[in-house]
Amino acid sequence: MRGVYTIWLRETLRFVRNKSRLVGSMGMPLFFLLFMGTGIGSVIGDSAGGGYTQFMAPGVLGMMLLFGSVFSGLNVVFDKQFGFMKEMLVAPISREAIVLGKALGGATAAMLQAVILLALVYAFGVLEFNVVSLALLIPVMFLISVGFVCVGVAFASKLDDPHGFQLIMNFLIMPLFFLSTAFFPLDNLPPWLKTLSLLDPLTYGVDAMRSILVGQAAFPLWVDVAVLAGFSTLAVLVGARLFKDMKL
Amino acid sequence: MxxxxxxxxxxxxxxxxxxxxxxxxxxxxxxxxxxxxxxxxxxxxxxxxxxxxxxxxxxxxxxxxxxxxxxxxxxxxxxxxxxxxxxxxxxxxxxxxxxxxxxxxxxxxxxxxxxxxxxxxxxxxxxxxxxxxxxxxxxxxxxxxxxxxxxxxxxxxxxxxxxxxxxxxxxxxxxxxxxxxxxxxxxxxxxxxxxxxxxxxxxxxxxxxxxxxxxxxxxxxxxKSRLGETVLDFHVSDADAFCGLLKKNKCKTKKSAVGGRVQVVSSDGEELLPKLVSLAERNGVQVKGVSMHSSTLEDVFMQLTGRTIRDEAGNEKETLRQRFRAMEAKR
CATH class of the missing domain: 3.40.50.300 (P-loop containing nucleotide triphosphate hydrolases)
Structure with a gap:
């Protein structure tokens, strides 16, 4: 536990100190929401009562969590490159504690970003929510981010080059994001696309957040949460496994 | 302790x-x-x-x-x-x-x-x-x-x-x-x-x-003392011939990997130096330069391996890789 907390503390300290990362990470989701949301919304009109921007908002939140989480795996690559990984590996703490600390640290960072985005969305009047929905939202965001941080850690354990990591992650992130029903509902998709979307863990994350924030959903909330919990657990296990086998 | x-x-x-x-x-x-x-x-x-x-x-x-x-x-x-x-x-x-x-x-x-x-x-x-x-x-x-x-x-x-x-x-x-x-x-x-x-x-x-x-x-x-007190570094025209001469005179020598350089270790370098120079000249080996210093661990390494420890910043993995390639090439 001591180890987990210490690793988490460092990740969080580094994140809070790095203001440019925090501000920069807000850009993309806001552009999506503002430009794409308004633009596409003007074409398809007011379909589901709340407008397209409102439909898209949980999807953009999911994007924020996905990007923020997966790229915290980049810290692992940098730790390897700048040698700090060695300091952690010779410490009298288990490898599992390091991975768990990293996962929680990355999740904290991603969730902080998401909460700020949520506040902005609220301020713009796109979404309305209360304390209850926020209380429901936090655990869902936690499951999403822990899962995807571990996906990032898993890849980072195998890769040594930060640029390579970013390239490969883009290959992974973009389809995950587009398939996640962030932009379109699941119902009317052609079967092949629907199948792919159903295989994307982020679909259930976006669906859960949409059901909490907007009240629309493809699945009952408990199904979403169950799938997310399964995904996160699996990701932690795989991440820890690959991290243990890591070569410096 | x-x-x-x-x-x-x-x-x-x-x-x-x-x-x-x-x-x-x-x-x-x-x-x-x-x-x-x-x-x-x-x-x-x-x-x-x-x-x-x-x-x-x-x-x-x-x-x-x-x-x-x-x-x-x-x-x-x-x-x-x-x-x-x-x-x-x-x-x-x-x-x-x-x-x-x-x-x-x-x-x-x-x-x-x-x-x-x-x-x-x-x-x-x-x-x-x-x-x-x-x-x-x-x-x-x-x-x-x-x-x-x-x-x-x-x-x-x-x-x-x-x-x-x-x-x-x-x-x-x-x-x-x-x-x-x-x-x-x-x-x-x-x-x-x-x-x-x-x-x-x-x-x-x-x-x-x-x-x-x-x-x-x-x-x-x-x-260092096992090696001898002083080290003479000769730079000569023909290292092999010079080594041959030294061997006949029962000197502790080592030919360096660097061409034309021969190292002689001795407990009385000051006396030996002029003797060896004239020995070389008499036998047609030209002495281009000599330096004398008290022995260092570098000399010990040189005597043991015939190589010098080069002062280079290097990564061990890379050097191991080179060693591996050299080993493969020998086969």
Missing amino acids: MGSTIVEIRSLTKRFGKLTAVDAMNLDIQEGEIFGLLGPNGAGKTTTISMLSTTLAPTSGKALVARHDVVREQDAVRGAIGIVFQGQSLDTELTAYENLDFHARLYAVGDKETRIKEMLELVGLHKNRDTLVKNFSGGMKRRLEIARGLLHKPKVLFLDEPTLGLDPQTRRHIWEYVKRINREDGVTILLTTHYMEEADYLCGGVAIIDYGRIISLDEPQKL
């Missing part, structure tokens, strides 16, 4: 594929001493340290550090050692204090504030406590790493090439700190280096290693 064995290495071997990086090494290090592993890049020094610090699993053989097995009791070993890696290993986005604080938490150091303060003062960085490490010079980073390695009061401190890439003045400073922590904390220090003068100045015992094997082991002074 002296007397009990704190690092015990028995037939320790590490193979990377067909290449043997560390070859059945046996070594005992006594508590409280500063011991040096001396050898060129790729000799297996860092590989040895990696195995002793549990970050690399040995292929065979065993090693005990502070009476704990490095394979079976990894956590106990990790708690008992401090390590300063060859490459930089600080978090440069954090301050000096934060780096030490992180370390203290990982190792569950009791009364960490006091200990951090002590360590920062020991390495003379207390004024830079709250400076981000990225603004530190190379020497300051090294000192901070040494402070960090000592923070949790380890029984053994590993220093892997502690002064690699530092300027001579900073190197001197680091030496003084190393001597001081050994004296004041009583911590056993195992350091690797390819700087002869570093091993000579700091170490009570030295193991010279080459191709993963210990080829000589003793106190630096004894290694």
Whole structure:
């Protein structure tokens, strides 16, 4: 536990100190929401009562969590490159504690970003929510981010080059994001696309957040949460496994 | 303090594929001493340290550090050692204090504030406590790493090439700190280096290693006196002929890998020098230059291997790779 907390503390300290990362990470989701949301919304009109921007908002939140989480795996690559990984590996703490600390640290960072985005969305009047929905939202965001941080850690354990990591992650992130029903509902998709979307863990994350924030959903909330919990657990296990086998 | 064995290495071997990086090494290090592993890049020094610090699993053989097995009791070993890696290993986005604080938490150091303060003062960085490490010079980073390695009061401190890439003045400073922590904390220090003068100045015992094997082991002074007091470096027109002449006159010689250079070791260099020059001239070997100096560990290495330890900053993996390629090419 001591180890987990210490690793988490460092990740969080580094994140809070790095203001440019925090501000920069807000850009993309806001552009999506503002430009794409308004633009596409003007074409398809007011379909589901709340407008397209409102439909898209949980999807953009999911994007924020996905990007923020997966790229915290980049810290692992940098730790390897700048040698700090060695300091952690010779410490009298288990490898599992390091991975768990990293996962929680990355999740904290991603969730902080998401909460700020949520506040902005609220301020713009796109979404309305209360304390209850926020209380429901936090655990869902936690499951999403822990899962995807571990996906990032898993890849980072195998890769040594930060640029390579970013390239490969883009290959992974973009389809995950587009398939996640962030932009379109699941119902009317052609079967092949629907199948792919159903295989994307982020679909259930976006669906859960949409059901909490907007009240629309493809699945009952408990199904979403169950799938997310399964995904996160699996990701932690795989991440820890690959991290243990890591070569410096 | 002296007397009990704190690092015990028995037939320790590490193979990377067909290449043997560390070859059945046996070594005992006594508590409280500063011991040096001396050898060129790729000799297996860092590989040895990696195995002793549990970050690399040995292929065979065993090693005990502070009476704990490095394979079976990894956590106990990790708690008992401090390590300063060859490459930089600080978090440069954090301050000096934060780096030490992180370390203290990982190792569950009791009364960490006091200990951090002590360590920062020991390495003379207390004024830079709250400076981000990225603004530190190379020497300051090294000192901070040494402070960090000592923070949790380890029984053994590993220093892997502690002064690699530092300027001579900073190197001197680091030496003084190393001597001081050994004296004041009583911590056993195992350091690797390819700087002869570093091993000579700091170490009570030295193991010279080459191709993963210990080829000589003793106190630096004894290694040198065994060799002879003075070393004559000849630069001649025909090294082979000159060596032949020297052999007939029963001189201890070694032909250098560098063309035309021959090294002669002797206990009375001053008398021998004019004799050898005239001997060469009489036999048609032209002497282009001679220099004489009292013997160093560099000469010991030269006598043992016929090569010099080049003063180059290198990465052990790369050198091992080169060794591997050379080995393949020989077949």
